[in-house]
Amino acid sequence: MPGPGPTIADIARAAEVSTATVSHALGGTGRVGESTRRRVREVAAALGYSARRGPRTRTLGLAVTTYAGSAWNYVEIAYFSRLLTAATAAAHARGYALTVLPADRGAEPLWHTLAVDGMLLLDSPAGDPVLRALRARGLPVVFDGRPPDPRPGDVWVDNDHEATTREVLDHLAASGARRIALHSAYGREHYTQAVTSAHARWCAERGTAPMVVPFDPEDGAGHAFDAVFATPGGERPDAVYCVYDPGGRQVLAAAARHGLRIPRDLRLVCASEDPSYAAGEPAVSTVTLRPEVIGESAVDSLVALLESPQGAPPGQRTVPAALAVRTSSLAVRTSARRGSV
Template sequence: MPNSPSRRLTIADVANAAGVSRTTVSHALNDRGQVDPATRALVKEVAERLGYSPNLRAQRLRTGRANAIALLSSMPFAVAGGSSRLGFMMEIAATATEAALRRGVALVLVPPMDEAQTLLDTLDIDGAVIIEPIANDPHVARLRKRGVKLVSIGRQPEAQAALPYIDMHGEIAGRLLLEHLREQGAKRVGLLIGVQSRHSYLDMEAAYRAYCEANQLAPAIVRADEGGGEMAGAAACLQLLDEHPDMDGLCVPVDAFATGAVRALQERGLKVPEDMKVVTRYDGLRARECAPPLTALNMHLEEVAALAIELLFEQINDTGQRQRIDAPLATLVARESSLKT
């Protein structure tokens, strides 16, 4: 009997009960192949009714699949950690985990730690989502060497072999923040970005330079190392202020840099937003808990995460040719740090 406790149910038992082939059962249960939706639903219902569960060891040997994917970022803890506790990464992880589980796959979160470098050489995964990789990102190189399927949230700059990616529309987001500052009365806006080669910095700088040209302003740009976190943001802000004392608006895409900049401004005796209007990109815990709260962007990360998992499974299953998916456009969340007084 198929449901006898003396032996383990097999895929053949499910196939016989559903009246389909073993191949159809395998494709239906793993959401692969061209299976009619009604047949797929029937197979899953029969498998659940019989109490069938796959032999994972045999399945791994047969398919070569680990049934696990990873989510990782090269952004250091000084930016990704702190009071936000990996806010940007964790917000993506929450939806990505759910989307992966719907496909019967576990998601492994790889935090931005030095120890994670060697872990990537042995981690048993079928694919990975990389958040905002830098040019020549070591994570990408390690995983590509192993043949792991990859997609990125935000394009990888200067990549010889481009990763499939979710387009975060960085220049549009930059224009949204800069135009908000202008509308709130800022006449001389500076830009504080990271020294690393990330799409978000490159796109923001392109938007900023276009903004300066359109408004006949000389660019005022300073760069800080992500590894320095809030302290690097504070130091860079003061450097920019010393070089451009007439500055009355500051665009700081990295939230850790932004909170550091606000602290530095206040220690210098300047008021936010009366003397300096400040905006950042990610609407996370840092932006909301800053005093005053920071104007930021809702980047719709739940939808972004779901799209990234969708694109990754197209790569893993060889079911799609898309190299880019457009993320939803960011929306402005205006707060006290930039509003007219």
């Protein structure tokens, strides 16, 4: 049987620093100089240190912690499903197993004992108890989405949500929209906050008040839109950008109920990886956040932290999103508005 592996005390002796310095350097806490932090991590890697105080398991963990503690099945969401498939393939290709944790384990002591070498955290919110437990153990962590309070050594993979939001809003404006609502304001993760803030800035630059319709995953009929769709004249939105995957279907249901034709009366773009949007009538314009690329990049970064003396350089790896324009957001010809084909 293998021995227990090196401890923090072993690393401290080898690096000629205190055990407190080792804990801060590995956990990204405290005031540790960058050269000292790098030397401690190099010594730890050379000794084969794992924060679980044992031999490497060659296992990576993955958790979605946006709503940790709630029993929701994130695998049903196309974004997470596609990212998980890509991350699993990437981990296997590099000789690691990937353990995917259910969402309702956030409050359990599991995170203090989970036998993994490092973790991928998706949509980690402010005050994330899972992240707090992992940092206390000194486990390497790579984030999908910017962490709420990034530390100097943190690594994350994300899109440029400011640029993507502006691209969508500019596209809708160019197709004739003048009052663009955002279907958002549900999650506490960086993605929601970044898109909502970008929408507000875009509206302010044009002298219009931002309109945000609250998203509810249980609102399949889109009743959140009843009040704004019933508003007469120019106050009614003539376009909607949905931040979450189910939002597009909710808008379609609400528009049908209110007799709004898409795209003639209402233009629509939805951030989604669901291929059914392209096959519908009308075909819905979507934004892909490219979860396969994000998943593979996150695994690459985590493996680099585990295996390379230098590790992955800190900061963001940016994966460009892509807008697929379809019928739902196209400009309507003047002749079509008058009722002719």
